[in-house]
């Protein structure tokens with residue numbers, strides 16, 4: 001689930017609360033999600049300090065003192081938890097960093113789809129799915145660049161947005177929200193978008209991301225593992241009235257992913273080839 005707005009809220013929180021703390025112990029609970037590229041996590045991390053947290057696309061990068069890094073790709077199901085070291089771990093806990101102030105930073109993943117890479121900073125660029133050099137949805141991408149970057153892509157606009165090669169940080173939920181805001185049919189080929197539609201999609205990015213960050217930021221507190229998505233306008237709201245026109249929101253599942261949209265506000269023909 002975590003997309004750029006969710007991860008921004010988490011990273012901001014961790015920079016306030018965890019930055020500068022030392023790691024007393026590191027415990028790998030689910031080895032299948034950890035790739036130790038720069039040493040044994042349990043032995044090599046303790047004694048290092050958390051130097052800072054950064055989001056890059058859908059990755060969270062944790063800088064550790066002494067030239068090490070955790071590059072975490074939570075995919076669809078990974079989450080971060082901030083809690084007291086005394087708290088009983090959830091079953092889905094995969095990695096536990098016990099910190100010098102009595103808190104734990106834990107990585108949770110109930111389907112174990114995500115991946116935690118322990119690496120040197122120079123190894124980050126070669127990590128699978130790390131989109132180096134692709135602009136981020138939270139950057140202010142100028143319209144000319146936006147249009148230029150979209151040109152080589154041929155698929156349906158929803159898929160182009162979520163794959164992360166055009167712009168990074170957008171997942172299933174915010175692709176639906178952006179397309180709703182821009183009044184674009186999600187299955188329209190990106191090559192067939194009109195100039196007007198491109199303008200609207202570009203123009204939707206900033207306002208949608210702004211409220212996507214503001215709402216969880218206001219509500220999340222210390223519970224950064226909670227999913228706050230109930231404020232979305234269309235995503236996962238199938239059957240509920242469209243907030244713009246009142247028509248029931250449609251929901252389709254393709255490739256195990258839900259697409260929610262309003263047939264009236266985002267008209268189009270479902271032609272698949």
Ligand SMILES: [Zn+2]
Nearest residue numbers: 242245262265
């Ligand atoms: Zn509508």
